[in-house]
Each structure stands twice: as structure tokens, then as C-alpha cells.
Amino acid sequence: MSSTHTGGCQCGAVRYRVEGALEYPHLCHCRMCQKAAGNYFMPLGFAPGKSLSITRGKPGWFQSSEPVRRGFCRDCGTPLFFDTLQSEGMAVTLGSLDDPAAFPPVSQDGIESRLPFHAAPGSLPGKHVDRDDLPGGLESIASTNRQHPDHDTVSWPERKA
Structure with a gap:
């Protein structure tokens, strides 16, 4: 049985589908990937x-090399x-998947360019952000969210009936 994984951009203009599992999920630290991301x-x-098909829109392309x-x-x-x-x-890009947790990284590539503090995130203190610096706090973001x-979805942005 084949599984299907979907994903797309933040605004919903480009969507894609992958039939089956992604191979070799990894983090690339090379300088070119740092700049691209x-x-x-x-x-x-x-x-x-x-296994990959574009289901909505048309991506732009940059020939990075x-x-x-x-x-x-x-x-x-x-x-x-x-x-x-x-x-x-x-x-x-794993972060563009609808379920990015489905493919945890198995390796790190380009470690010659890995930033020296990259090992730190797991040891840094964490906090939930309430965004009290914004009028209306997190609710102002949630109530005006334009992210897909x-x-x-059949269409995006969704049409009001």
C-alpha cells in the first residue's frame, strides 16, 4: 500500500503530492542551502x-548552479x-509538507558549513510566545491568518458562499 503526502507553499498558490515515502530526509547545511532557505x-x-506531482499552480525556478x-x-x-x-x-523541502513530522531527518549534509552554534537549539531554553507586543496578541494573527x-483545498483562498 502506497501512502500519499501533500504539501505546498504558505499562500497556497503552489501545491504538490508525493506518492509513497520520501527518501533520505536530511538537513543540508551547505552555504547554498542556507542562502536558499x-x-x-x-x-x-x-x-x-x-512520485512527485504539482497539483496546483506553477513554481518559479532559480538555477542556483x-x-x-x-x-x-x-x-x-x-x-x-x-x-x-x-x-x-x-x-x-520538509517544512513545506502538510505533515513535516512524517519524515524526521536521518542525517546532516554539508556540515563543513554548519554554523558553530547549531548544536545549541536543543539546549536553549524554550518559551511559548503570547505576542503581547501586537494589538490583540496572538488572536490578531489567528483571526487574520492568510496561510494555506x-x-x-479545492481552491485557495476559499471563496465565501
């Missing part, structure tokens, strides 16, 4: 063969895909 690393998982292009949403900027052009398949939900 705007973060300390990029979590990726490989969708082999033709001769053998690699990166797909993203042109509307909201969410990084979505890592495509090694000579490969049979394509990687998706973590599941497929």
Missing part, C-alpha cells in the same frame, strides 16, 4: 522517479523543491 540549514527529502535548480512560490517566496537535473526525481491550511 534564508535559514541555518534546509531540510530536504527526495521524491524518487515520478549548473546541475541544480530550486523551485519556489512566486507569490509568497516559500522554498519548495531542490532539483538535481540529472537525477530521477526531486527533493522537497495543512491539507489540500
